[in-house]
C-alpha cells in the first residue's frame with residue numbers, strides 16, 4: 384500500500400481517470416456552464432491552497448481532482464484523505480483531463496468541486512463595526528471577484544447581490560476572488576426583498592453615486608454598522624435603490640474619466656470606511 388493509499392483510505396476510493404469520456408469528468412467539465420452549476424448546486428475551485436482553505440473553513444467538498452504529478456506530495460495526500468473522510472470522491476487524472484477540466488494550458492495540480500452556499504438574507508444581523516456591501520446587478524465576474532477579495536482584505540462582513548447578477552460561483556469569479564469566495568459570505572436578493580430587508584438595517588446605508596452631493600471623506604463611518612451600496616457598471620444605482628440610501632456619496636475625480644471602475648470605487652470606499660479598523664501589524668505581513 385502506498386503512502387497515498389494509507390492517507391486516502393481504501394484504494395478503491397481513489398479513481399484513476401485518463402479518459403475525457405469518463406462521466407465524472409464530464410460532470411466537472413460541465414461546471415463551466417451556469418445551467419449545470421445550478422443543476423448540480425456545485426462549483427469548481429483551482430489550487431492546493433484554495434482547497435485546503437476551503438476545507439478549513441468548513442466548505443463541503445464533493446470531488447478532489449489531482450494531477451498524477453501530485454502523487455507522493457504530502458499536502459495533496461492529506462487533502463485527499465480529508466476528502467475521503469468527508470464522503471467525497473478523489474480522482475487522480477492525466478494532464479490531458481486536467482487541461483480539459485480547467486480549460487488552461489498550465490493547470491494547477493489540484494481542483495476541488497464544492498457545494499454552493501449562499502447566506503440567507505434574513506440571517507444577516509449587522510452589529511456595530513460591521514460593514515456589508517450591496518452590489519446592484521453586477522455584471523462582470525472580474526469585478527465581483529475583486530470586490531469579494533477586497534471585502535475579505537478589509538475585514539468587511541460580506542456581500543449582498545441585488546437583482547440579476549453575474550454568478551459568484553463561475554470559474555472566472557472564483558479565480559478573481561483568489562480564494563476569498565470561501566471566506567466571504569454571499570447573499571442574494573431581488574430588489575424588492577433587499578429593500579424590505581434594508582428597512583430594518585440598524586446603521587448607515589451609504590450609496591455611491593456620480594450625482595452624490597456628499598464627499599465620501601466627510602462621513603463618520605465609525606458609529607454602528609454600515610451598508611455600502613454600489614451601482615451597476617453601466618447604469619449606476621436605479622432610483623429606488625438610491626432613494627433608500629441615507630446618504631449618496633461621491634468620490635471626487637480629476638481628469639476626463641466619467642467614473643471609476645466598480646471594483647476600484649468599492650475598494651476606495653471600503654478602505655475609507657474601515658480606515659480606523661486597519662492597522663499595520665504582524666498579521667498584516669501576509670502575502
Ligand SMILES: C[S@@+](CC[C@H](N)C(=O)[O-])C[C@H]1O[C@@H](n2cnc3c(N)ncnc32)[C@H](O)[C@@H]1O
Pocket residue numbers: 591592593595612613614615616617618619620632633634635636642643644645648649
Ligand atoms: C462604472 S460606475 C457606473 C457608471 C454609470 N455610467 C453611472 O452613471 O453611474 C459603477 C459604480 O461605481 C460607483 N462609482 C464609480 N465612480 C464613482 C465616483 N466617482 N463616485 C461615487 N461612486 C462611484 C457607483 O456606485 C457606480 O454606480
